[in-house]
Amino acid sequence: MGIRLFPSTDNDACLAELINVPHDTFDRLRYIEEQYQSEAKEPGKKWPENDWYEMFRNHIMDDKDLMKAYKFKVSGWGYFNEKYLDSDDKGIATNEYCCAGEIKDPVLAKKIFDSAHFKELSNHIDFERVFQLSQTICFG
DSSP states (O other): OOOEEEESOOOHHHHHHHHTOOTTHHHHHHHHHHHHHHHHTSTTOOTTTTOHHHHHHHHHTTOHHHHHHHHHHHHTTEEOOGGGOOTTOTTEEEETTTTEEEEOOHHHHHHHHHTOTTGGGGTTSOHHHHHHHHSSEEEO
16 A cells, blocks of 8 residues: 555644754645746646746756745655554554554554654654644644
């Protein structure tokens, strides 16, 4: 399976602290993405000559904080060891049809987080803070 681990929060300040980027990084990223998307919708502009996504990626590529935020937005902490997931576990709320859910139990969340491929994005803070900022840990 290809499920990844994410924080459940959409609070930009919390997300920025989770991956150690300036607090305005997610706002900047959203603004740049929206600008390219709106330009692509202008009359007379057609894909692929006006591939907003490619232009957006080229724009943020040289800014390490924007790229870090973008990758985290898309992939979270990455893949993790799925053997810890058990739908009978009281600490997991799952949707079996789409292989998604949230982990509310902090002990289980730490085990799963520790197995994630990109957990080092949040190594600058302890797991208790990661869990607090995330509200819950989600997978999907």
